[in-house]
Amino acid sequence: MHESTISLEEEQVMDQDRDLVEQFIVDKCSARAFPLDKGQILRVTAHEGKQVADLKFIRRENMKEQFSSSWSVLLNTLEGVGTNHAITKLWSKPPYENVMLTVVRDDSARHFLNGSCSRRWAELSGGMEVVVMGDKTCWDLFDDALRPFGLGAEDTDSQGTFNVFMSVSHDDSGGLIFESPRCRRGDAIEFRAEMDVLVAAVSCPDINEINDFSPKAMKYEILGLSNED
Numbered sequence: 001m002h003e004s005t006i007s008l009e010e011e012q013v014m015d016q017d018r019d020l021v022e023q024f025i026v027d028k029c030s031a032r033a034f035p036l037d038k039g040q041i042l043r044v045t046a047h048e049g050k051q052v053a054d055l056k057f058i059r060r061e062n063m064k065e066q067f068s069s070s071w072s073v074l075l076n077t078l079e080g081v082g083t084n085h086a087i088t089k090l091w092s093k094p095p096y097e098n099v100m101l102t103v104v105r106d107d108s109a110r111h112f113l114n115g116s117c118s119r120r121w122a123e124l125s126g127g128m129e130v131v132v133m134g135d136k137t138c139w140d141l142f143d144d145a146l147r148p149f150g151l152g153a154e155d156t157d158s159q160g161t162f163n164v165f166m167s168v169s170h171d172d173s174g175g176l177i178f179e180s181p182r183c184r185r186g187d188a189i190e191f192r193a194e195m196d197v198l199v200a201a202v203s204c205p206d207i208n209e210i211n212d213f214s215p216k217a218m219k220y221e222i223l224g225l226s227n228e229d
């Protein structure tokens with residue numbers, strides 16, 4: 001099923017009140033880290049089709065405070081505002097437990113809230129040369145992107161990745177079944193920042209079903225409210 005949480009008319013009205021602050025492409029198998037200020041909206045679009053974006057969110061004021069995917073699934077479930085596949089509130093890990101960002105648009109509502117592909121993950125999935133395009137996993141790419149901001153991948157929460165558009169089901173015994181993304185070309189998800197954050201974004205390099213057997217680029221737009229001053 002393909003459902004949009006807001007209508008096209010509503011979206012157009014909302015867009016009239018927003019200014020495009022910046023837009024860029026994160027090319028296939030690459031990464032970028034960038035600041036997102038409180039109140040700004042980050043739109044991530046699968047403009048080339050079925051592709052997963054791995055996102056990490058880190059509080060700029062205290063970089064130890066980071067988004068936790070597993071903890072967010074728990075808290076969203078308890079509040080009735082999310083599931084294993086989609087959440088509304090992006091919580092930071094304990095002991096902080098603040099809402100860092102809020103999902104305000106979600107075209108596919110089918111994501112994975114977990115971690116990222118790593119060297120060990122690739123090894124157990126068939127080997128780097130078979131599973132990953134290029135010689136870097138998402139963890140390696142996060143490390144590259146975060147270094148200019150004084151962080152390495154080892155400084156980030158290993159369970160702190162929002163795997164946008166990644167689709168995973170469970171078999172009868174609870175085992176994970178990796179699937180091609182259910183999103184369509186042009187589908188987007190939007191996050192409103194509730195605090196000043198550093199975003200690290202990777203276009204996942206996996207060449208298996210996770211990216212529909214063909215890694216692609218993803219489009220990023222940062223939107224601000226036009227009446228901001």
Ligand SMILES: [Zn+2]
Binds near residue numbers: 054
């Ligand atoms: Zn990956």
